[in-house]
Amino acid sequence: MVDLAPLLADLDAESADLDATVTSCDEAGWARPTPSPGWSVGHQIAHLAWTDHMATLAATDMNAFFSSVTDMISNPETYVDEAATAWLAPPAELLPRWRAGRETLAKALTEVPPGMKLPWFGTQMSAASMVTARIMETWAHGQDVADALGVERTPTGRLQHIAYLGSRTLKHAFSANGDPEPTESVRVELTAPDGTLWTFGPEEAADRVTGSALDFCLLVTQRRHRDDLALTATGAVADRWLDIAQAFAGPPGPGRAPLGAPAGAVDGEVPA
Structure with missing residues (x-):
């Protein structure tokens, strides 16, 4: 409990x-x-x-x-x-x-x-x-x-909840986008705001995502485009996941265009 x-x-x-x-x-x-x-x-x-x-x-x-x-x-x-x-x-x-x-x-x-x-x-x-x-x-x-x-927020340890949820919704992201659910696991290793390491998924997994916890949270909530984030994917499943990741339930969100994209390129609101 x-x-x-x-x-x-x-x-x-x-x-x-x-x-x-x-x-x-x-x-x-x-x-x-x-x-x-x-x-x-x-x-x-x-x-x-x-x-x-x-x-x-x-x-x-x-x-x-x-x-x-x-x-x-x-x-x-x-x-x-x-x-x-x-x-x-x-x-x-x-x-x-x-x-x-x-x-x-x-x-x-x-x-x-x-x-x-x-x-x-x-x-x-x-x-x-x-x-x-x-x-x-x-x-x-x-x-x-x-x-x-125009407010700059200070990342906190509360990001761990979002990172956890983002890692847990991997299969949903694939199914929501019409992709077969992967049979491979993905290891996620993130640098927390305090410099410690947060890990999710089996240590032996060949597919991996590494980078900053803040960037991972921005990705899985679809608040930034993958191209604007310092995240590294190893393996085909991990690479595809970074294109479609979503920590929220429901159908796939439209995501965000890369920063600096032409006006109108950013799609709308993601579901709750």
Whole structure:
């Protein structure tokens, strides 16, 4: 049984960092475009508030969760955008709603019975996995906000959760892109922000990915193009993975164009 307390503390810290970044936003900052076309800084926070709400439903009222999902799947290509727009509000309204939703979700997840799987978009996960996924998404959308506002974020040890999730979703990345799931394992060796080494996968694996933990997290959340990152792939499976990696559930995300690409080359928002 996983102790949720440390995970929830890291989710709270990641959320607090993003909260501090947007709290001082004026109307112009709130409306500033982010790398996701059509999404402002406000849209990014609205999306997190909505997905926190959906995660709370998954933990407390599965019927309501499935009902909400059923209402959305009539527009599978647009429901994420539509939800962000529906939840968008001025900061004086949205920030308190987001903060209250975070607290509600944390309490709900601590009350999930051991062993219970929570529904999510196209998958199921434990309460611990749900918290890890919320850390990943908060960090990823926080990167969009930081990019929009010109904020340089300091990498923290919380990246380990995202790196772990990214390594665990290797097979999903292949299947989501219509590729056969690899039978080979991939060893991932990453230099953490404090200089230590994080490893995932069997030590004897021939296929390997090595590099910075920050760059790996930017890759698997599709916040940077592979060409802009210092990651090395050894082996055909590892090489293909770096083209399609995604730490999030659902269909393949469009990813990001290389930095400096012509305007319009960057595709849209990745799924939750």
